[in-house]
Each structure stands twice: as C-alpha cells, then as structure tokens.
Amino acid sequence: MLSLKNITKKFDGRLAVDGISFEVETGETLVLLGTSGCGKTTTLRMINRLEEPDSGDILLDGKSVKDFDVQELRRGMGYVLQNHGLFPHYTVAENIATVPNLMNWDKKKILNEMESLFEKLNLDPTIRDKFPEQLSGGQKQRVGLARALITQPAVLLMDEPFGALDSITRISIRKELKGLADFQEKTIVMVTHDVQEAFDMADRICVMDQGRIMQLGTPESLLFDSSNAFVKQFLKDQRLQLELKTVKIDELKSVLPVEWYMNSGFKSGQSVWEVLEDSLASGDATIPDPGMLMKGFFSFKK
Incomplete structure (x- = not known):
C-alpha cells in the first residue's frame, strides 16, 4: 500500500x-x-x-x-x-x-x-x-x-x-x-x-x-x-460519453424489455459504450435495436 x-x-x-x-x-x-x-x-x-x-x-x-x-x-x-x-x-x-x-x-x-x-x-x-x-x-x-x-x-x-x-x-x-x-x-x-x-x-x-x-x-x-x-x-x-462508458449494460435490465436482452449478443459486464462500439465496429447485429438501448439508458439516468 x-x-x-x-x-x-x-x-x-x-x-x-x-x-x-x-x-x-x-x-x-x-x-x-x-x-x-x-x-x-x-x-x-x-x-x-x-x-x-x-x-x-x-x-x-x-x-x-x-x-x-x-x-x-x-x-x-x-x-x-x-x-x-x-x-x-x-x-x-x-x-x-x-x-x-x-x-x-x-x-x-x-x-x-x-x-x-x-x-x-x-x-x-x-x-x-x-x-x-x-x-x-x-x-x-x-x-x-x-x-x-x-x-x-x-x-x-x-x-x-x-x-x-x-x-x-x-x-x-x-x-x-x-x-x-x-x-x-x-x-x-x-x-x-x-x-x-x-x-x-x-x-x-x-x-x-x-x-x-x-x-x-x-x-x-x-x-x-x-x-x-x-x-x-x-x-x-464530456459527461454523456463518460456516462455511456460508466453505466454497465446489466444495470439497464429494469428499463429494457426482456426480449431485447434475449436477442442481443453483448457480454455481461460491458458498458453501454462498449456494446455500441462493438456493434458498430463489427457490422454485426450485436444489438437488435440501438435506439432502444439509448432510450433505456436515458430512462435509467432519470
């Protein structure tokens, strides 16, 4: 120490x-x-x-x-x-x-x-x-x-x-x-x-x-x-980007539909930013609806 x-x-x-x-x-x-x-x-x-x-x-x-x-x-x-x-x-x-x-x-x-x-x-x-x-x-x-x-x-x-x-x-x-x-x-x-x-x-x-x-x-x-x-x-x-990097995707379970989680390919523990970044970088449908994710994120912030 x-x-x-x-x-x-x-x-x-x-x-x-x-x-x-x-x-x-x-x-x-x-x-x-x-x-x-x-x-x-x-x-x-x-x-x-x-x-x-x-x-x-x-x-x-x-x-x-x-x-x-x-x-x-x-x-x-x-x-x-x-x-x-x-x-x-x-x-x-x-x-x-x-x-x-x-x-x-x-x-x-x-x-x-x-x-x-x-x-x-x-x-x-x-x-x-x-x-x-x-x-x-x-x-x-x-x-x-x-x-x-x-x-x-x-x-x-x-x-x-x-x-x-x-x-x-x-x-x-x-x-x-x-x-x-x-x-x-x-x-x-x-x-x-x-x-x-x-x-x-x-x-x-x-x-x-x-x-x-x-x-x-x-x-x-x-x-x-x-x-x-x-x-x-x-x-x-830089607050918005910092919040996206800090909030974990697992924290949004209470504000996102269960179906959204079931159809998404993210890894537990990833931040919202990492999920969006991975999806855009790969071109794959890692998440079925990025708009829904952002809506859930802003709902969580409230």
Whole structure:
C-alpha cells in the first residue's frame, strides 16, 4: 500500500501541493486528474523522491520513503514518462535492460524477461537492436513501458504516459495495458489531464486543482454523486460519453424489455459504450435495436 499523509510542497514560495492525503491499495490504479499546474506531476515525483515534500510523509507498505536509500527506492518503482525517456544512444534491448543491469541480473534472466514483455506488449522482436530514433511513437512508448515493468516493481508511476501519441495508438495501448495481468497486480499512480483517459484507466480518480484535492472517488461517484462544483464543470463537456462508458449494460435490465436482452449478443459486464462500439465496429447485429438501448439508458439516468 502507498499512503500520502498531509503532503505540502512549495516552489519559490508558491504552494504547488497543499496538504493532500490519499492511499492507494495494492492492485489499484489511482489517476491524478487535472489541468496543467494543478500539482499532479509534483505529487507523483514526490513518491519516488524526485522532489522532496516540505512537510508530510509518504509511506510505502508502512515505511516512510525517506527511510529508503533513494536509488533502491527508485529501482523498486517503475516510472513511465510522456516522452518515453529512452536513452538515444542505447538500443531497445539496452534501454530495457538498464535497471536489471544495475541490479546485477544475469544475462539469461534479462533476456527471458525481455522476451516475455515483447510478447505481452505486442513488440516486434526484430526491433531489439534498433535505436529510439528508428521507432514509431507507439513503439517507443511500449519500450518505455517494458523498461518500467521488466524488474516487476510493485509500484508503477506513470506521468502522462500516452500524451505524445496519436489518438488511435493511445486508445490501443490503454486497452492492451488494462488486459495485462502484470498491470492489474500493481499499485499504480498515473497522471493525466485527459478526462477520457482517466475514466478508461482508473479504479479511482483524484481530481486536483491549485494543489488541492477537489474530489477522490470511483469514476461512478464523480459522475453521479458529486457535490463539488469544480468537478461538475470539469466533466461537463464530456459527461454523456463518460456516462455511456460508466453505466454497465446489466444495470439497464429494469428499463429494457426482456426480449431485447434475449436477442442481443453483448457480454455481461460491458458498458453501454462498449456494446455500441462493438456493434458498430463489427457490422454485426450485436444489438437488435440501438435506439432502444439509448432510450433505456436515458430512462435509467432519470
């Protein structure tokens, strides 16, 4: 478990992070969401001591991060950057092996872990000896993820990890990561300004503004149980799509005809958005009447 307790940070006398506290459970993904300058990246950087808080404490499994050797702490945490952070004069294989080499892993172990990650992250093995400048944006980001994951860290920190990618590649990588067991088992703190990305990736979302937490909760609670005016306004422009992604098809049984369910080919647990998306993408009659589904959705919202 990761715990932040009343963390404060100033730069040139200005509060960047103002007394925030939260916990992240093992296996949970917490997304820090907010506009530029809200304090989310500073918060992330204090977890692995790239920045030091002015007050408060950060605990990893009950032990203050200040009591860890800083290099040991960072080697135990995967760190993924927006611009991938690859060393330009290292090959792909050398980049991925950076931390294992510092930890004196033997070459066979490094190779085995690398091969496993190439398969999991859909990386072509033929790029192993290429340099970053020879890779596409999506390949660079996948290599950055492989480098962060190879030592199997319990904690993964992600700072706008998909921000430099085109929208199609960004959505594709998000879906791949969500399906990885390696990803699901980690304690993850992720930073983004992208509302859709936060709702796609998070178990819980921490909305920040001016260094403070405006609301912390599940995507559902932010949409349907928010009393915070800032949060409501922040989500306003994308609210309909977020609701479609959040409401599960199983929740509409009370407002849709039984016959509609019997004649539909959706999977239990899918969101309304996923059912519509799958039906349109495949061209198949996954659902017999999309209009009826939307009517049921709006009835459910009432």
